[in-house]
Amino acid sequence: MKSTRPVAVITGAARGIGKGCALELARGGFNLLINDLPDADSVEKLHITQQECIAEGVEVICFPADVGDLSLHEEMLDAAQNLWGRLDCLLNNAGISVKKRGDLLDLEPDSFDQNIAINTRAPFFLAQAFSKRLLAQPKPEAELPHRSIISSVPSTPSCWR
Template structure:
């Protein structure tokens, strides 16, 4: 095992959208990056393409396929990172899922409820637990800030009754952030929550006409869609330790969507 001099970040769910842009930004800013996606033929192609892209920014990149909702996948992912680089300085918990289907919350099934909780909260809790123990054991290396960054959603606090199980899972993820932040504060490990608003990704493009109208009508005070780069820049800022005297900070990256207004 060789200890690299560059800081190392793991970004889950990083083959597209917000996760992909976070991986790119961290690579641009001097991190080696472990990327993650499901262990499928399509997933392998996307991961390899991203590894090649990140190398253009001077980063050493590693594909770590696995479904983070399957807890037994966590240890092999982390072991491959330690074998390659000997350290882990930043975990970006980005992998997540939308509700399987929107509809009346009075008809939500236990299966669909559990599906959201398993991916959006349970996976985050236990991967964070493992990563935190690695960070504690290795200590701070050459002054590099250690961080855990949880990408949740504005739906952690803004209610959508037609996707109740999703809102519950994101509120749970927010509580997970606060708990780990408090536990790790005296150890010098920063734990942060980033709450994206309406972000332009392939997942949201299916409802783009609807949100185009609502944004134009003032739903988002800045009157524009969020971009994945808006999230990625904040991720790098906290990973780089630029919010040093904060604990469990919630950062809304939503153009003002969360501010009550009429």
């Protein structure tokens, strides 16, 4: 089905900034594919976001998945593009902080690697996949906003001791 409405894909849409963006885009008339982690709590919150957006008169599909799993990016974009026939906006909002807050000097490599995988690698490769599809559309016009807020709580500054 070809949609006359613009279509947005939003990661990290179950709560916070992602949910707020989903609601604003729904109010603006966008059909949405919203994504968050596949755990029970996130899926429940994602479905609440879905219902609130549907109440704005748009179509919304949920795609629970960890964006760090690059093998799911194409499947996620397919879900939106196959349903609505277009892609117009990618909002890479999903993000994490380190596993254990504290002194930067105590940061473990696995926590650092997970942070890079979710906050840098995943949005880059999702934007790359989105952009390839966008350029293949008859009239490629889109927005690819990236957020950079990781946390409102800073790490303990060990250099200030």
